[in-house]
Amino acid sequence: MDTNEYLDVFIDESIENLQLVNNRLLELEATPTDVTHIQEIFRAAHTLKGMAATMGFEDLSNLTHQLENVLDQLRNETLSVTPNVLDTMFEALEALETMVDDISNGGDGKQNNGQILQSLKAIEAGEIEIDLNEKNNPNDPIHNHSSMDLDEFELTVVEQANSQGQNIFEINVSLDDECLLKAARVYMVFNIFEQYGSVIKSNPTVEELENEEFEQSFDVLFVTEENLDSLKSQILNVSEVKEVQIQNVSFNQSEIKDIATSSAEEVAATVTVEETTEESNNKSTPKPAASKSIRVNIERLDDLMNLFEELIIDRGHLEQLAQTIEHHDFKETVERMTRTSSELQNVILKMRMVPIDQVFNRFPRMVRSLSKELGKSIDLEVLGAETELDRTVIDEIGDPLVHLIRNAIDHGVETPEQRKQLGKPETGKLILKAYHSGNHVFVEIQDDGAGIHKEKVLNKAIQNQVISKEETSNLTDQQIYELIMSSGFSTAEEISDISGRGVGLDVVKNTIESLGGTIEIDSELNEGTTFSIKLPLTLSIISALLIRLNTETYAIPLSTIMETAVIQRSDIYKVQDREVIDFRGQIIPLVNLREVFNVDVTEQDQDVTEYSIVIVRKGNNLAGLIVDSFIGQKEIVLKNLGTYLKDVFGISGATILGDGEVALILDTNALIK
Amino acid sequence: MENQKFIVFKLDQEFYAIPVRLVQSIERIQSITRVPNTKSFVKGIMNLRGIITPVIDLRERLKLNAKAEDDHTRVIIAHLQDDSTGLIVDEANDVIEIDESNIKPTPETFDQVQMDYITGVIKDEDRLIVLLDLNQIFNSELVQLVE
Numbered sequence: 001m002d003t004n005e006y007l008d009v010f011i012d013e014s015i016e017n018l019q020l021v022n023n024r025l026l027e028l029e030a031t032p033t034d035v036t037h038i039q040e041i042f043r044a045a046h047t048l049k050g051m052a053a054t055m056g057f058e059d060l061s062n063l064t065h066q067l068e069n070v071l072d073q074l075r076n077e078t079l080s081v082t083p084n085v086l087d088t089m090f091e092a093l094e095a096l097e098t099m100v101d102d103i104s105n106g107g108d109g110k111q112n113n114g115q116i117l118q119s120l121k122a123i124e125a126g127e128i129e130i131d132l133n134e135k136n137n138p139n140d141p142i143h144n145h146s147s148m149d150l151d152e153f154e155l156t157v158v159e160q161a162n163s164q165g166q167n168i169f170e171i172n173v174s175l176d177d178e179c180l181l182k183a184a185r186v187y188m189v190f191n192i193f194e195q196y197g198s199v200i201k202s203n204p205t206v207e208e209l210e211n212e213e214f215e216q217s218f219d220v221l222f223v224t225e226e227n228l229d230s231l232k233s234q235i236l237n238v239s240e241v242k243e244v245q246i247q248n249v250s251f252n253q254s255e256i257k258d259i260a261t262s263s264a265e266e267v268a269a270t271v272t273v274e275e276t277t278e279e280s281n282n283k284s285t286p287k288p289a290a291s292k293s294i295r296v297n298i299e300r301l302d303d304l305m306n307l308f309e310e311l312i313i314d315r316g317h318l319e320q321l322a323q324t325i326e327h328h329d330f331k332e333t334v335e336r337m338t339r340t341s342s343e344l345q346n347v348i349l350k351m352r353m354v355p356i357d358q359v360f361n362r363f364p365r366m367v368r369s370l371s372k373e374l375g376k377s378i379d380l381e382v383l384g385a386e387t388e389l390d391r392t393v394i395d396e397i398g399d400p401l402v403h404l405i406r407n408a409i410d411h412g413v414e415t416p417e418q419r420k421q422l423g424k425p426e427t428g429k430l431i432l433k434a435y436h437s438g439n440h441v442f443v444e445i446q447d448d449g450a451g452i453h454k455e456k457v458l459n460k461a462i463q464n465q466v467i468s469k470e471e472t473s474n475l476t477d478q479q480i481y482e483l484i485m486s487s488g489f490s491t492a493e494e495i496s497d498i499s500g501r502g503v504g505l506d507v508v509k510n511t512i513e514s515l516g517g518t519i520e521i522d523s524e525l526n527e528g529t530t531f532s533i534k535l536p537l538t539l540s541i542i543s544a545l546l547i548r549l550n551t552e553t554y555a556i557p558l559s560t561i562m563e564t565a566v567i568q569r570s571d572i573y574k575v576q577d578r579e580v581i582d583f584r585g586q587i588i589p590l591v592n593l594r595e596v597f598n599v600d601v602t603e604q605d606q607d608v609t610e611y612s613i614v615i616v617r618k619g620n621n622l623a624g625l626i627v628d629s630f631i632g633q634k635e636i637v638l639k640n641l642g643t644y645l646k647d648v649f650g651i652s653g654a655t656i657l658g659d660g661e662v663a664l665i666l667d668t669n670a671l672i673k
Numbered sequence: 674m675e676n677q678k679f680i681v682f683k684l685d686q687e688f689y690a691i692p693v694r695l696v697q698s699i700e701r702i703q704s705i706t707r708v709p710n711t712k713s714f715v716k717g718i719m720n721l722r723g724i725i726t727p728v729i730d731l732r733e734r735l736k737l738n739a740k741a742e743d744d745h746t747r748v749i750i751a752h753l754q755d756d757s758t759g760l761i762v763d764e765a766n767d768v769i770e771i772d773e774s775n776i777k778p779t780p781e782t783f784d785q786v787q788m789d790y791i792t793g794v795i796k797d798e799d800r801l802i803v804l805l806d807l808n809q810i811f812n813s814e815l816v817q818l819v820e
Contacts, residue, residue, distance in 0.1 A: 310723055552707065597709035639725045641708070641718060642756050649710045654718055654725045662706040662720050 010055050011104045012295065017044040018097055019361055025089055026364050032081035041089075042071040048096070050210050054183065057109040060099045061211070066120040067092050073124060088119045090365065154200050154221070161223040166197075167248065169228065173235060174217035174243040181240075182212045188238045196231050197224025216242070221249070298391060301352050305540060308341075308348055309637040312541060315341055316634065316658030342635075345541060353388035353537075356434045356443070359398045360385045363405060363432060370409045377416050377427040378409060387434040389441050393535055396515055397443070400508040404445045404531050405430070407505065412449030412529055422526060424448070440517075440559070441537060446530040452523040454480050464488050478620055481521035485509040513669055516542075516557070516652075518618065540638050544655075546631035546663065547614065550599045553663040554627075555636055555655055560668040562615040562622065564630060569609045581624055583615060588622040591671050596650055618672040625671065638665060676772055679795075681802055682749065682765035685737045688802040689762075690769070690795065695807055697750040697757055699765050702742050716761060721750065728759035734810060735790065751807055769802075771795055776804060 021044045028037040049064035067089065073079035095113050103109040161168055175185055186209045193199050202209065202220040209218055224231070228246055235244045315338060322334040360382050371378040389397070413419075413428035420426055431446040457480055461467045466486045483489060487506040512519045517535040536542070536559065544555035545564070565583075572579050572590065579590040590613065593599070613624040636655040640646065652667035679690035680699070705717040705728050714733035718725050728748060732739060745764035750757050776793040790809045795802040 313723065599709075641725060642727055642758075644756065644758070645708060645711065645715070645718070645727050648708055651708065651710075654706070656720050656723065656725070660720055661704055662718050662725060664706065664708065 006055065007103075008297075009295075010051055011100065013051060014048055014100045015104075017048045018093065018100060020044040021048075021093055021096075022365055023361070025086065025093065026368065028081060029086050029368075032086075035075065035077075038071060038074045038081075042068065042075060045071060046207060050207055052109075053211050057099070057103065059111050059113060060096065060103075060109055063092060063096060063099075063113045063117060063120075066117050066124070067096075069124050070120050079123065079126075085123055088116070088123060090369070092116050092120060093365075157198075157200050157223065158221075166223050166225050167228075168200075169222045169224070170219060170247045170249045171222050172217055172219050172243075172245040172247075173241060174245075176240040176242050177216060179216070179240040182214070183210050185238060185240055186210070186218070189235055189241065192231065192234050192238070193220065193222060196226045196228075197222055296351075301348075301391070304348060305352065308345065309540060311341060312345075312635060312637050313656050313658070317660070318658075320658040345635075349390070349537070349541075352391050354391050354394050355385060356387045356389050356394065356397075356441070357385035358394055359401060360432060360434070362398075363401070366402070366405065367409065367430060370406065371413075374409065375415060376409065376413055378413055379427050379429050381429065381431045382433075383431065384434040387436055387441060389535065390537060392540075393441075393515055396511060397533075397535065400511045400533070401432075401443070401445070403505070403508045405432070408445055408447040408449065408529065408531075412447040412451075414450050436537075441535045443533040443535065444530055445533075446528060448528040451525040451527055451529055452481055452484065452521070453525060457481070457483055461486070461489060476620075477523075478521070481523055484521070485519070516559075518669070520620075541635060542638055544634055544636045544665065545614065546634055546657075547612075547627040548629045548631055549593055549597060549627060552597075552599065553631065553657065553661065554593070554597075555634070555663050555665045556614055556616065556625070556668065557665065558633065560616045560618070562617050564612070564614050565624075567611050567613055567624075569611065572611075581613075583622065583624065586622065588615070588624055590624045590626055592626045593666075594626070594628075596671065616668040616672065618669050621672050623668075623672045625666075625668070636663075636665070676770050678768055678770050679802075679804070680749065680765060681767035681769055682747070682762040684732055684735065684763055685740070688800050689805050690802045691749070691751065691805050691807055693768060695751050695753060697752040700748045700750060700759070702746045702748055702761065716759075719748075719759060721757065721759070724757065726750065726757050726759050728761060729810075731760045731762055753807055769795075769797055771797070 021041050024037045024041045024044070028034065028041070031037070045064050045068050049061050049068060052058075052061035052064060070079065070085070070089070074081060074085070079085065092113075095111065095116050099109045099111050102111070158168060173189055175182060179185060190199065190206075200221040200223055202218060204214045204218060208214055232244050232246060235241055315334075318334045319338065322331045363382070364380055367378055367380040408430055413430065414422070414424075416426040419428065429448045431444070433442075433444040433446065435442050454477065458467075458472050458475075461483045462469055462472065466483060466489050472480075485505040485508065487504075489504060489506070509519055512533055512535070515535060517533055519534075520532045521529065522532070523529040543558040545558055545561060546553055546555050548554075567581060571581050573581070575587070579592075580587050581590060611626050612629055613626050614630075615622055615624050634657075636657075638653050639655060640653050641648065641651070650667055650670050651664050653665045654662050655665055657663050678693040680693055680696050681688055681690045683689070700721070703719055705719045707717040708715060708727075714730050716728040716730045718727050720726075730739075740763065742761075747762055747765040748759040749762055749765055750759050775797075776795055778793055779791045780794065790806050792804045792806045795804060
């Protein structure tokens, strides 16, 4: 069987399953007595194992298998949930994630899991009761029950089938002695079964069948309304199937009840059988409400976006033409097209949106292990995980958030002793919050820790030559906090391996700014610190104000503009050799774009008495950009300048205008000091 | 010995060549947007069928005298690694096929600045063609296009 085409699906589903295990493990840690968590974990682990085995990732399936054995004992309550057991399971989960990661990066998923396997085995052996574990032990000889034991769930299905007049058959399929691809044959046979009805139970279990842990034959209990003659011949048509025996089975009510009471503990196991056979019988298993969705490769969405961007550029051209050509119908058509394409843009953008949970979901465990490592007690609260962001932003935002959370745990939240002394609850609180507002998504990381010590920051900044002593005199609190994000700054007094490795928060700041976002810090000594990140909903199409400098056209992202104004020359003051204006009671610096971008200054310019300015904002800082004239507002497609030109001062990218000309996009963040 | 194809172009009365396999297309000069705060030989960026492409003035790069654009001016779109970059040349209209054995080492008479970008010379009939090393041109200093 060629498994390549399933690889993507395998990776996606493995990640989902591992995430589920992760979430449930964390919940299990909080409520160790809740068996439903164990069953969920078992289910996910089981699915993963089956898939890994089918795909030929042995190390992955072996480890999952061993994990399953431990889970089985937990489920049967022959083992209780202790911190040791949980830690080992977390370790196993980490190892599984590493392997899946490796596979998704094109690796072969091979990994030596000797130690974890041993730990799991030790746990398993510690309190083992042989007969209870028999079911999942790979070294066990194949079961040879003549009639199958049914658990409560299976019996319910049988009962229902009986009452609906469906037929129940026990089918024995034997494969050729020479059969090489047993798992593949089983798969084909099960496919046929599913066309005709439902498999209630198989013996050996489906997992064992998938792992080829059976000899030449297997039994299934099968419910169907169909005639079995054609079923039989179809199964016999599968190559290497030697023989098919079909027996009619009937159960009477009392029998059902009788068995039911004795086999209640097997419920979860059957549920997993249900899943792995992809069987559609959901009469009694509560399944999550199915939403109609399909998986689409992100590359296709990118293609769609690229094509749409081309369309936007052409639309710009058409709009321009419509203005010059006085033709009523043409004008109207272009207007309609503009409206439709705006709607189309919304739809496409929405398609690319994914919940930020994809990033957030790895944090509970990270916080758990980090706080353990550092001897701190921290409660993580995640809010707004359903908030949606463009996929590209999601991919980029993970690392900065990891950094900030590590930072909060390492430097923010104090040790329990310190907290006690300060009269705070011993358990620190870390809140991770995401929400939408306008065209932006805000992500906040808030801790109730020590807060930022302004004096320490200032001293450190001066010591590390981030800032001179003179410059520190009239800094606002905000500006002081922002110093910790300057390059060459690190507040950790001792360098720990959690954070403070020199490459500090400046990397975070750069990443976020490169995404067109901003980051702000708010802090209160001994009360805590909040990092607020503001991100654009999407990266590639933005609204911008087009302005002119001499003959050149530049675009300023609308999101950074406060307002535009025309001022008199007499309104400009000089403060410490810098030109400033009084803008609504606030003194803001002026930036002459002609100077920044070395645009030729003609003599005529000296006589100008009026200036057009664009007031832009970065956090709480404002600046006025002097431009020659305003052209107008436009939706533009952001393109980068390529590898060679990526660090041009004051320029964040370029865009193609309606007439085919290229205009540069201003990086206002760089222009505001 | 293998035959190799080269695009031949002219800069300041001299003939230069780069391997055909590195050339994506040859374009007429079109509107170029200046990018401020970059090295002087960075002419700017242009819209190459929807793709923003940086353009280098090859005369300036090789420290030759500047020349105004005319009807013969061409932009050679060279493809190196993942990025396309345009090179402005005086004219480009010739493809030659050369046996590798005809490529001779660079004569010592060449200017040192130019030496760094030259892999060798080709004697083709009565003209001398200088083989440019695009990797050098792109990688040595172009990574610092920005001032």
